[in-house]
Amino acid sequence: DPSAENRAALREFLKLESVKWQYTEGVPNQSVIAPETYTLDAALMARPGNADIQLDLFLDYASNVKRYPEFQAYFRKWHPPLLAVWGKNDPFFLPPGAEAFKRDIPDAEIHFYDTGHFALESNGAEIGAQIHAFLDRTIGK
Structure with a gap:
């Protein structure tokens, strides 16, 4: 409103x-x-x-939420590699939001960190390593 x-x-x-x-x-x-x-x-x-x-x-x-069905249809059709790194204590984007990716992309990688919304600020090194490992596995070096 x-x-x-x-x-x-x-x-x-x-x-x-x-x-x-x-x-x-x-x-x-x-x-x-x-x-x-x-x-x-x-x-x-x-x-x-x-x-x-x-x-x-x-x-x-x-307007973003209204487009979720479009995003979900894309995910179901194309199954792109997906890595979600998430602050498990994020007050805005709760863990079920990350887990929902697996409904449309069963191979999605979901990783929770003991942190809040700006996860990179507290866990940047770990998340960076997670991203590099994911990219190595999914698109190669």
Whole structure:
């Protein structure tokens, strides 16, 4: 609902404390999250006009969900190699979302890490190694 009330409520989500929460929520050792990550994101979101762009993106998310059947049909038809690396504590994209890929691509590789939404910030080395191994197995060197 793009009402003024909802936009005002979502606007709070763009402030530094909320952006920091997005980076740190679900991360067992929050000290591994570099403060410049969320500080820079919050500063960039605070640029003139950017808040409205971000709010438009939030409110447009439903159009993505409406297209899920198209994505799923593509997956069922073509069975592309798929690697999903996921923060098991992500407050936005829950583990069942990753597990759902296996319904359409039974060979999909799903890996959960004990972290939150921005998994690369806390588990970059492990995830990078996982990506390299996946690419070596699926497309070769």
